[in-house]
Amino acid sequence: MPSGLGSPRSRPASLPDLGERSTFVVGQRVGRTRRRRRSLPRLLRALELLVLLAGAPLALGLGLHWLLTTPRLAVTRVDVRGASRVGVERILAAAAIERGTNIVRLDTAATVARIVAIPEVRRAEIVRELPHRIVITVEERRPFTLVHAGRLHWIDEEGRLLGPSSEAVEPAVPVVSGLSEEELDSMRAAPGPKARVAIALIRALLRSGSALAAEISEIDMSRREGPVLYTVDGVEVRLGVENWEERLARLEGVLAQVATHDVRMVDLRFRDQVVFQRGGS
Secondary structure (H helix, E strand, O other), X not given: OOOOOOOOOOOOXXXXXXXXXXXXXXXXXXXXHHHHHHHHHHHHHHHHHHHHHHHHHHHHHHHHHHHHHOHHHEOOEEEEEOOOOOOHHHHHHHHXXXXXXXXXXXXXXXXXXXXXXXXXXXXXXXXEEOOOEEEEEEEEOOEEEEEEEOEEEEEEOOOOEEEEOOOOOOOOOOEEEOOOHHHHHHOOOOOOHHHHHHHXXXXXXXXXXXXHHHHEEEEEOOOOOXXXXXXXXXXXXXXXXXXXHHHHHHHHHHHHHOOOOOEEEEEOOOOOOOEEEEOOO
């Protein structure tokens, strides 16, 4: 009987090749079947993704169509906030928002443009409060001073015309005069250049921190040589077109000196020199 032991000099017996396929194994196709089973779910998931991608635009379009047409989002109420000098009905008429308008389709930019076209309105904002309400908030222009052009008109601090004064008032700052009807009418849409100069001069008076602003009753913008001031006592002050801060500082001292004299005109247009004109001369 052959022994299971071998000497170091003996040749190793050949071992059977366990990796060789037997006749039973050769006929099987296990690996391919498993690959097919794994690829089927992937294919189904890819098809589902394609269906979703193809249907998304359709669903989005249907949803958008519903938002723009559904009566559930129809405007039934429009509120106005911030109005005091401008009537609410006037603002609603300018906004022109019809009841039943789809709240999503409302062109807010165009609506705001129509509202701020009202001279007394400086700024407007529109907020949609779903499902049915629109809120319009306005900021009105504040009257700054009066312009005398045949009759008294209010202007704001930017020089925009607000409308005629309906009652007697005593403004806290000088009245502006010397503007033509054409200039006044153009100030409904944009500030006029003369009005801007007059407002800048009024601000310089207010910045002086003295009682000088209360001494000036009128600013005449009709002269080519620049603004002409009139005091409450009727003294004409020719100020020129530049260096207002320095000239206004001199004017305060000059008016104090001529208070007891019959002075009709004070000319401050010349550097380091003041020209007087007495009454009756």
